[in-house]
């Protein structure tokens with residue numbers, strides 16, 4: 001009996017790891033039933049003041065009184081609240097996690113904006129809007145380094161596809177730039193070799209032993225003002241500036257909230273990431289071609305980087 005239970009549990013874990021459509025629905029159902037949700041994650045974003053105050057400054061600077069604003073991935077609701085407090089006439093806030101949406105609703109009501117902010121529970125990737133609606137301002141903080149995780153790109157594309165944004169629509173952020181360099185990381189941890197993707201978060205990564213070995217170059221620059229190709233595929237030539245070994249790529253991002261308000265990595269946003277690659281000995285002055293391909297929002301399991309050629 002005990003054995004049967006064990007086997008069942010393991011099978012379940014294996015199925016979930018595959019993330020088929022069926023298991024995706026299953027995990028959504030589990031989320032609804034057991035209410036395990038990332039409420040704490042949006043709370044963390046909130047206390048990242050460097051990030052949050054930069055968004056507030058940008059929203060305040062651009063918002064006009066007759067505007068209709070849309071906040072996608074509203075989380076705690078903070079960006080929608082900034083837009084409402086900055087005087088936008090109508091504010092719509094979209095969140096796909098029903099438990100998080102409840103928190104946003106409470107925050108809108110408790111701060112006197114319950115009537116002004118319309119909360120929509122839905123997936124921004126395929127949300128349908130009424131034909132005649134037009135957004136003057138779109139705020140969307142579903143950002144991750146390189147936009148490799150999270151569905152920022154798909155959600156932006158849905159707005160363009162639905163024709164609810166125009167040349168005049170202001171996007172906050174408007175651009176996300178991602179940079180790449182070659183590096184050597186000591187992947188040994190607790191006397192094990194743990195060669196895997198690592199986010200170098202503030203406060204967590206200070207004791208990580210790595211060294212950047214090449215120049216850093218722009219990998220991609222994604223502008224939200226028009227539809228975006230969801231697949232990135234490119235070859236970047238990187239000049240080595242320190243001889244030794246390279247065994248990973250180092251990715252970092254910079255977010256343009258406006259052309260003048262720019263943020264790099266903060267406590268909860270854009271942490272640089274190292275992704276292991278095949279090890280290679282390099283000499284100062286070498287120029288190496290690195291082939292990188294991934295689909296935005298589909299996670300690091302689909303991120304491929306390799307040095308090509310000799």
Ligand SMILES: C[S@@+](CC[C@H](N)C(=O)[O-])C[C@H]1O[C@@H](n2cnc3c(N)ncnc32)[C@H](O)[C@@H]1O
Pocket residue numbers: 042045046072073074075076077078079094095096097100122123124125141142143150151155
């Ligand atoms: C990084 S949090 C940011 C929360 C808030 N905007 C802020 O800046 O503090 C991203 C939020 O987007 C929501 N989200 C992620 N993907 C979504 C999608 N496809 N549709 C709607 N909401 C989504 C998450 O549940 C989460 O609440």
